[in-house]
Amino acid sequence: MSIMIIALSLAGVALLGVIVIYNTLVSARNKVREAFAAIDVFLQQRFDALSQAAEAVSAYTDHERETLMAVTSLRNQAAVARSDEDKIQVYREMEQLAGGLRLQAEAYPQLQASANYVHLQKTINDLEEKLSASRRTFNARVTRYNTLIEMFPLNLLAGMMNFSRKELLEVDAAKKQDVDLRSILRG
Amino acid sequence: MFPSKQEVVAALHSRLPELERERLAYRLTFRNGILTILAAIVGTAASLLTRMPEAIAVTGIVAVVAAIVMIVRMRRHYAAYREQFKQLIVRGAVRELIELCRLPDETPEYRYTWAYHPDERISDAHIDNCLLFTERIDEISGEDLIQGRLGLTDFELSELELVRIERSTNSKGHTSTRHVTVFEGVLFVADFHKSFQGVTLLLANGWLGTSGFFNKLSNNLTNLFSKTKMVNIDLEHPEFNRYFDTNTSDEVEARYLLSPNFIERVLAFKSWHDEKVEFAFVGSRMYVAISTSASFFEPSVRRPTRQQLEQIYEELLFFFSLIEHFDLNTRIWSKS
Numbered sequence: 279m280s281i282m283i284i285a286l287s288l289a290g291v292a293l294l295g296v297i298v299i300y301n302t303l304v305s306a307r308n309k310v311r312e313a314f315a316a317i318d319v320f321l322q323q324r325f326d327a328l329s330q331a332a333e334a335v336s337a338y339t340d341h342e343r344e345t346l347m348a349v350t351s352l353r354n355q356a357a358v359a360r361s362d363e364d365k366i367q368v369y370r371e372m373e374q375l376a377g378g379l380r381l382q383a384e385a386y387p388q389l390q391a392s393a394n395y396v397h398l399q400k401t402i403n404d405l406e407e408k409l410s411a412s413r414r415t416f417n418a419r420v421t422r423y424n425t426l427i428e429m430f431p432l433n434l435l436a437g438m439m440n441f442s443r444k445e446l447l448e449v450d451a452a453k454k455q456d457v458d459l460r461s462i463l464r465g
Numbered sequence: 466m467f468p469s470k471q472e473v474v475a476a477l478h479s480r481l482p483e484l485e486r487e488r489l490a491y492r493l494t495f496r497n498g499i500l501t502i503l504a505a506i507v508g509t510a511a512s513l514l515t516r517m518p519e520a521i522a523v524t525g526i527v528a529v530v531a532a533i534v535m536i537v538r539m540r541r542h543y544a545a546y547r548e549q550f551k552q553l554i555v556r557g558a559v560r561e562l563i564e565l566c567r568l569p570d571e572t573p574e575y576r577y578t579w580a581y582h583p584d585e586r587i588s589d590a591h592i593d594n595c596l597l598f599t600e601r602i603d604e605i606s607g608e609d610l611i612q613g614r615l616g617l618t619d620f621e622l623s624e625l626e627l628v629r630i631e632r633s634t635n636s637k638g639h640t641s642t643r644h645v646t647v648f649e650g651v652l653f654v655a656d657f658h659k660s661f662q663g664v665t666l667l668l669a670n671g672w673l674g675t676s677g678f679f680n681k682l683s684n685n686l687t688n689l690f691s692k693t694k695m696v697n698i699d700l701e702h703p704e705f706n707r708y709f710d711t712n713t714s715d716e717v718e719a720r721y722l723l724s725p726n727f728i729e730r731v732l733a734f735k736s737w738h739d740e741k742v743e744f745a746f747v748g749s750r751m752y753v754a755i756s757t758s759a760s761f762f763e764p765s766v767r768r769p770t771r772q773q774l775e776q777i778y779e780e781l782l783f784f785f786s787l788i789e790h791f792d793l794n795t796r797i798w799s800k801s
Contacts, residue, residue, distance in 0.1 A: 316717055403797045407659070411720035414701065418716075 299432050303441050306423040310444060313416035314362060317447075320412055321369060324405040325353045328376060331398050334389060335382050345379055366447060376402065413447045420444045467785065468565035470778050476565070477557045477774060484553050485770040487546050492766055494542045498535035505531045543766075550764040550773070551583040551609075558777045559611055562785060568616045568794060575794075579613035583762075586610055587623040587652050595654075595745040595752035596666060600647050604628040609762045615785060616794040620655040622784050624761055650740075650756040653784060657722075657751045658793050663715035664695070665722055667731070667744040670710050702728050708735055709744075722746050730791055737783075753787065 332346040352375065356368045389395050424443050427436035468476075505528030512524035563579040586607025592598060607625040614620070627647040634640045695712045698719060705728050713719035723731075735742055741756040761780050765773060788794065 313717075400797055404659075407724065408717070408721050410724070412717045414720045415717045418698070418701075 296435060299435050300439060303423075303426060303432065303436060303439065306419070306426050307441065309419045310416065310423050313412060313419045314365075316412040317369070317409065317416060318365065320405055320409045321356065321365075321372070324372070324376075324402065324409065325349065325356065327398060327402045327405055328372070328379065329353070331379055331383070331395070331402060334392075334395055334398065335379065335386070345375070345382060348375055369447075376406070417446045420446055466567060466569070467562055467782060470775055472565060473558055473561045473778050474771065474774060476561045477554070480553050480557065481770050481774065484549060487549055488764075488766055488770055491542050491546045495539055495766070498539040501535045502532045505529075546766070547764055548583075551762070554764075554770070554774050554777055555583065555609070555762045555781075556581045558774065558781055559613075562778070562781055563613055563615065566615065566785075568789065570794075571616070575616045576614045577616075579611065582610040582612075584608055585623070586625055587621055587654065591621070591652065591654050591752070592625070592627070594747055594750075595652070595754070596664060596747060597668075597743050597745050597752060597754050598627055598648055601629050602627045602647055603630040604644075611781075611784075615788045617796055618656050618658070618788050618793040620653070620788060622651055622653040625650065625652045648754060648756065649758060650754065651761060651784070653753040653755065653787060655751050655753075655788060655791075655793055657746060657749055658796055659722060660749060661718050661722060661746060663713060663718045665711070665713040665715075665719040665746040666695075667709040667711055667723075669741045669743050670706075670708055700728060701725070702732070705732055708732070727791070734787070734790060751791070751793070 328349050329346070332349045336346045352368055352372055356365065359365045359368055383389055383395070383399075426432055427441045427443065508524050509521075509528045512521045515521070559579050559581045563577050566577055568575065586605070587610060589605065592602075592605065605625070605627055607623050610621070610623040612619075612621045626649045629645045629647050631643045631645055632640055633643070695714055696716060698711050698713060698716055699706050700711060700720070700723060702725070709731075711719060711723070731744065738755060738757075743754045743756075745752040745754075762777060765776075768776075
């Protein structure tokens, strides 16, 4: 009888352990998803702001309509992207586009001086900082999640429960450099 | 840029001799006071040798009265000198530093305004709002309130002492009172250049600079009873995490405020100031609580007035430079 009780107790403890591990991993994975969802929200907002900026630039000359079309195309791609990898690819392309748009605007001092464009540029800067912050949050959560699924004894169950490693969002070397932010607005 | 020390000294040069005379006069009063008190002590001791009760009584009374009169005189004279010092030197240095300041990339919206109130302190609202002082506070005192605007940034600072009074009764029924200093130093408040909704606190990591295990534990307990749920996060900079325990109501917002560039600036500031420094980002403001037992903006009668002015210049520059150091005039983000 006593052996039975001990065996049942051990099984109970083991089951409890599995439940705790599973819940810990699910919680960590959901936090990663939540962080990625935040990136998505800021990406959408930045698409809106970039579209407006591209429209403002293209109003000055027809040559710059390509940028507006590129933003629209990327936006469509983002809308149909299902996997995280596809979204990350769109995100990277948009980084380049934002830099290009800023360079184009530099050719039109009148545009840069307009209150609307300055406001728009501030909004874009703000969203870029928020994107950067949400990307750092995502990476922090992915690091925690990856650490959890590699730690003993969690790693024994993580594989069986289909918890796989997640990739970090890399930051371009150019983005890591300290830029003179004042000059962006003041030319 | 702020004006140089030489420029500020030159601007106040004509007022220095007046204060220097007052300083020397006070030193004379102090010396006379000390000599009188010493004479009173010697006189009383000599009268004791006579063993004549009347002589001892008369000498004792005269000595006590003389000592009291001299102490009162010294204190009054010091108060008058201190008042004059604050008006001429501190107020003058604040005025010259701010009015002669010209910041880089100035725009028409830049303003340079100031106000100095030697006997006032930062408001209770700021002390409550910054959430850095969570312990019970029974007494608040402070002085040297400086308010103003440098460029686009409104700021306030003052010396502050927050005290908790603890009363305990022993088994014999005797009650004893103990004053515990919760904070002693300077609280600096400035309008932050980014807009935010939540709360982010950078608390000094405690014992031996190890990870804030007790802070984390305390946060978890506080969260149980608090409306604002705070989480403890580690940022990407190990040195920063060693010095600060970051608690926030919004993890993404905390990283938005604490960009890698800003983290470097916080660390650079920490390296200037050896003692405890804590930051709070609340209600679109940045609060910096700089702990120190040193007293700022006070006269030192031993040093010539010009040297004291130079010291006050250094102290004010340290605080005013925080705005440029933390780049608070850069407004390239939309701020609602």
